[in-house]
Amino acid sequence: MFRHSRMWSSDVPPRRVTPMSPLAPLGSPRSYAWVAMLTAGIDGCWLRPGFVASVDCRHRGVFQATIPAVSDALGQAAQSPPSSGLTNGERIADRYLVLEPLGTGGMGSVYRVLDEQLGEEVALKLLELGDSEAKDRFRREVRLARRITHVNVARTHDIGEHGDRCFLTMEYVAGTALDQMLAARGVLEREQAVDIIQQVARGLGAAHAAGVVHRDLKPANVLLAMPRAVVTDFGIARNLSSERITLDTQLLGTPHYMAPEQVLGEPADTAADIYALGMVLYECLTGTLPFAGDSAFAIALARCRQAPTDPRDYVPLPDALAELVLACLRQPAAERPTAAGVVVRLSALAHHGRRNTLAARGSAVSTVTPGSSVSSPFAPMKLGDQCLAVLPFTYRGSADHDYLADALSQELIDVLSRTRGLKVIGFGATQAYRDKRDPRVVGASLQASAVVDGTVQISGDRVRVSVRVLDSASGEQRWTERFERQFEDIFELQEVMAQRIADALRVELRLAAYQARLDRSTMDTYLRARYRLVSNISHAGYVEAADALETCIAAAPRFEPALAGHALACARAWWSAFEASGGGRDWGMLARESVERALSRAPEFAESHLAAAVVALQEGDLRTTAAELSITLRIAPTSPKAHRYLGELQCEAGRVKEGLKRLKLALDLDPTQSIVYVGMARIAALQGDRQKHDKLLEQAIQAGLNLDIVTLLRARQALWHGEKDTLRDMYERSADNTSMVLSFMGQLVGFVIGEVPAETIEQLIGFAAQFGNKRLASLLGQLATEAYAMAGKTDCALQHL
Structure with a gap:
């Protein structure tokens, strides 16, 4: 979560260089501290007086800076080095068991710990705070951070003391820091960069709405647990209405990403966060930062005197994206957009990018998988230690299309292999068992925990695929489902059907991963509730499903499928509450609370975001609806319900051609979605085609509407x-x-x-x-x-x- 590098060249005791004001006279203790801090480019650096410090400067190579012997001049600014920290197995406050260190930042060390009272893993931040003023500031930090409740902000839980040290606990996000991703890749793909920064902007917007400024946003403070991006360490946040903390006391912020007003010691408000956001986006897109200089100090001051280098000088970018980056870096600060404004402009850019992709490929399949796991190496699934063997599918039909079974099997292997935490055996190994399909034999030979088998059949212009998952130990069938799609473009068919099957398989494999940890009655209750949620369109059915899922959650609070399913059940019960006069419950409030819980505890489940989209739709927040549907389709690119909602939204927004195309796709993915015909019939009526309207209604009736x-x-x-x-x-x-x-x-x-x-x-x-x-x-x-x-x-x- 935090990164802090230290390098020394002798055994002379190190001294802490405390960040101080850049406005202090040269030669004073403050100026030495300021120069040293900026040279290192971190909150505070550890240097040995009189020696050369080698410091890694992001994307600008390694430079050397000679630091004078300033031990006498630094005076009270010099402190002893940090303690050795906590050890694995140590207990904090008789509650938190230390599991492992996560890193060290300018203000303290962070550990992954087990909250033994709740049985949950959290992150614990331990700070070296010497005086009462520092402790008071720490307590203010926690009070401020606790105001923020948003899926893109790491939640702050508790505060306490361990000996003479303070600590806080926060949500543990198992992910990769953005700075680590940048160090590994240099430059991110444009779509991925836009997606990450859009989520960060949402998190900042929630913080700003709560009256909190981060003031130290940087890649190290953005964690990626794909598809979720999380802003962490509101460690130097402050209340917008509080008195300004002077830089003479503590310089706040990281120089490479600091706004000019922070460098000059002026008050920093939400605009400073937007500036840092622009710097991070600039770096994601170009692999570098917009200001050059011989040292971090020179780079920091350059932003006060000159305009940033246009990012298009480094890489080709759409004008709208480059202009947004530059808008975030504007001076004066009042000319920068708000966090909400950044989200809106990035949303428009993301949609425009998807439209261009569609035009380039000329295939409807690209509407299924924009930004999805098909194109991203970060398929957001955690399925445990499962190994899957996909057998070559059996083909039934004319010889004209006998290649289709193998093609679909290979495509399915490719899609599933992108699932993090799931090992999928290659087609070369499984095709040897084309005529020996006993799952026990296959499992023993290939060391697979489960075997996927399937049958492909063509009937007229339809392709039907029956897929089943078999337990390799017992040979028993664990799951089966049939998929159907119109046979048009063969390449589109392979990709879309493989993705659809993979989406369904992931859900079932997730459930299999939970079966060993849940008692049978809880799992049975969940399966019955899921059936009711899928098969019922009545208020009573939704209520019954919600109650059953709440029972599951009470028995297993970390059962993520139940958390996501409960949110969806409550969202639908809210819509149908009018039919039952509410039934005595405030379903709107219940739906909001359940969605918040699902997004917090089960953010990788498509159903969590689908429920969030449904709730936002019923609240009239169409922008959030579209955003959550986009996330849903990144996780489950062939979710028929997500395509249906998005198609209806596009039609209502006047983008009828795109909307109808998506509605047709939703119906093709799941022909039982009879409600899709309603949206299509409404458009036909608005276009004055009464005959088409009536025909669509007849089709809806035949489909069971x-x-x-x-x-x-x-x-x-x-x-x-x-x-x-x-x-x-x-x-x-x-x-x-x-x-x-x-x-x-x-x-x-x-x-x-x-x-x-x-x-x-x-x-x-x-x-x-x-x-x-x-x-x-x-x-x-x-x-x-x-x-x-x-x-x-x-x-x-x-x-x-």
């Missing part, structure tokens, strides 16, 4: 076209409706034909408002607007528009 929804859509069409005879017939039949939404539509129809007073409509709209679901309120408002307009009540229609 709830007839109440079909009735609602037909009533709306009759309303649009002024078909009063049809409306009257529907009104007479609406008395038997049990659906609240359909009853509301029946009342609207009754109002149009003069059977229901306007007051009844307003009462129903008011009743729906109590559920706090903006998406539902928007739907009912649309229906009311159309009914009022049809009845000639223009003022009322405009009121609800």
Whole structure:
């Protein structure tokens, strides 16, 4: 989490060089300390007076700086070196068991520890704080950091003392620091850099909204637990409304990423974080920093006197991206964008990049896998020590396409092999068992814990693939599922179906990894709840699933599939609460709390982010909805539900062509998603194609769509076209409706034909408002607007528009 390098050239005791003010006169203790700190480019450096210090300066090679013998001049700025720290197995505060050191930063050391009271691993930061002022600042740090609750910020938990030292505990993020990734790669791929910085900006936005400034953002303080990027170490954060801490007391920030106002000792607010964010993005894209100089001190001061080098001088970049980087580095600080502004502009860039990729490839498959594990080496899965053998699939059909079985098997192996924590045996080894398919024989020979077998069959213009997972020890079948897709482009078919199968397999393999740790009743409860969640579209079904999953979580608090599933069940129960008058529960609050818990404890599960998208949609936050759907599709590129929601969102935003294409893909990935036809039928109606609308509804009925929804859509069409005879017939039949939404539509129809007073409509709209679901309120408002307009009540229609 933290990195601190030290190099000495003799046995002379080292002295601590404390960062001080750059405004101090040259030759003073402060100026020596400032120069030494900037030379090292870290919060504080350890140097031996009078010796040459070799310091690694990022992407600019290794330089040498002679440090004068300043031991007398430094005075109280010199302190003793750090203690040896904690040892593995040591206990802190009779609660935290030290597992391993994670690193050392300018303000302390960090360890991975086990919270023995909760049974969870956390990160513990131990600080060498000598005086009461430093301890007071430490306590302020914790109070500030605890305000921030966001998936892209490492959460701060607790504070305590161990002997004469203070410590805090925070979320342990098992990932790679961004500075380590940069050191290994030099430059990141543009899409990956944009994604990481977009997440960091979201985290900063949450901190700024809580009144907290980081003031030391740098690559070392960004952890990557893909697909999640996490901002860590709000160790020098301060309250925006508090009095400025003078630089004479403590210089805050890392020189390479400090804003000019920090270098000059001026107050630093949220704009300083945006400057650092711009510097980090610059480095991710170019592999270097925008200011040059003979030393870190010169580099730090250069930003106060000159404009940054355009990143396009180093690498070709889209103008919009380069201009955003430069906007973050603007002077004065007031001209820099906000964190939210950065997120918006990066979101637009990410979407534009995906559109360009689509145009270049000319294939619908690229809409399935933008930024996904197909193209990224960081497939976010932790499946334990499992080894998988994928047998060559069996083909049934004409000889024209007999190659398809092997091609699909190989593609599936390629996709699964990108899954972190899962070993997949190559096709060359498994094809020897084409005619010897006993999983026990295969498992013993290849040392595989599970065997994947499958059958490929072509029927007309459809390809059906049946896949099953077999236990290599017992030979028993653990899981089976059938996949179906239209046979068009063979390369697209291979890639998309392999990805779809892999997505489903990962879910099942995850569950298999939990089976050894969970009692059978908990697993059975989970499986039943998951079935209800998938097979039910009623409020009662969602409530039943949510309750069952909560039971699972109570029995196994770290059972991630249950955490993600519960969030999705609550999100759907919130939407359907109108049907059951809420049932006495605040499903909006429950959904928000469950999503927050899932994003915190199970961020690598696609369902967590899908639930977050559904909740954001119902809150009317379409930008967050799109962002969470994007994350969902990075984790599970062939998630039919994520494609459906995103397709509907695109249609509503006026991007009809893209939206319909995505809806078709969602239906192709899962033909049982009958609700997809509703979105497609609505677009056909808006385009004036009544015949196509009616045909799509018939297809929806054949696919099993709830007839109440079909009735609602037909009533709306009759309303649009002024078909009063049809409306009257529907009104007479609406008395038997049990659906609240359909009853509301029946009342609207009754109002149009003069059977229901306007007051009844307003009462129903008011009743729906109590559920706090903006998406539902928007739907009912649309229906009311159309009914009022049809009845000639223009003022009322405009009121609800």
